[in-house]
Amino acid sequence: xxxxxxxxxxxxxxxxxxxxxxxxRTAVQDGGSVRLDLSAVTAPDLSVVQLVEVARHHATAxxxxxxxxxxxxPPLKALLHRAGFLSSATSADIDFWFHGxxxx
Numbered sequence: 001x002x003x004x005x006x007x008x009x010x011x012x013x014x015x016x017x018x019x020x021x022x023x024x025r026t027a028v029q030d031g032g033s034v035r036l037d038l039s040a041v042t043a044p045d046l047s048v049v050q051l052v053e054v055a056r057h058h059a060t061a062x063x064x065x066x067x068x069x070x071x072x073x074p075p076l077k078a079l080l081h082r083a084g085f086l087s088s089a090t091s092a093d094i095d096f097w098f099h100g101x102x103x104x
Contacts, residue, residue, distance in 0.1 A: 005069065007037040014047040024055050031062035037069040044079050056096060071098045 004027040008020055027034040036052065038044070052066075059066035072080060080086050080097060094100060 003033040003035055005035045005037060008041050008048075010040045010042050012038070012041045012048055013043060013045045017047050017051060021051055024051060028055050028059045028062070028064055028066060031059070031064035033065045034059060035067050035069050038076055039070045039073050041073065042075055044076050046079070046083055048076070049079060049083060049085060068096065068099070071101065 006020070006023045006027060009016060012020055024034070024036070034055070036055075038048070038052075041048065056066045058064075077097075085093070085097075089097075
């Protein structure tokens with residue numbers, strides 16, 4: 001089984017998300033294994049989280065897998081907090097975003 005790794009650019013946000021979206025959509029559409037590297041993203045906005053969450057749910061629904069190469073970095077973690085994603089995070093959410101370490 002092939003695992004596709006997609007790396008995000010440092011400036012990933014709504015203004016620049018389209019190429020990343022196309023890469024993610026193509027990778028997850030057939031139920032494959034996809035790894036996202038968001039470690040370089042410095043100022044993500046809600047579009048990044050929305051895209052990742054949709055891809056995550058699509059991968060699960062189609063029998064694929066989606067994971068982060070590394071746990072969410074500080075800017076992404078701060079965005080998840082500001083947007084309220086962590087206020088009711090499930091263990092699956094913690095596993096996905098932080099590789100199981102909720103204290104990151």
